Amino acid sequence: MTLTTQIAPGIEKGVEPSATRYLAQSRELEIRFNTGARYRWPVESLQMREKTANGWQDIPTPTDEQLANVRLWPHKEVVEFTDIEQCFEIAALMRGQLGSKQWMEKLLSR
Secondary structure (H helix, E strand, O other), X not given: OOEEEEEEOOEEEEEOEEEEEEEOOOOEEEEEEOOOOEEEEEHHXXXXXXXXXXXXXXXXXXXXXXXXXXXXXXXXXXXXXXXXXXXXXXXXXXXXXXXXXXXXXXXXXX
């Protein structure tokens, strides 16, 4: 994911994720960008699901150990918790889209 920012007329720079990590103390996903900006999302706010024989089901709350292994995909468009096979588009996270419409309605009604 590269966002283009015009710094001055004729000068553009790509803004892109540079690193990610899981913060166990606050249970947050952090993504750092090449501009120095850091964004965080509580993992309990991220919809985590798996496909079963009965369709898509929410997974049990992951442990800190399961969340510790997090990485950016090579093209930097997706962040993945590899131990639990959960992926999130960074552009969607930046828009505030943390899951399905129903998931978001549930989050916003709290």
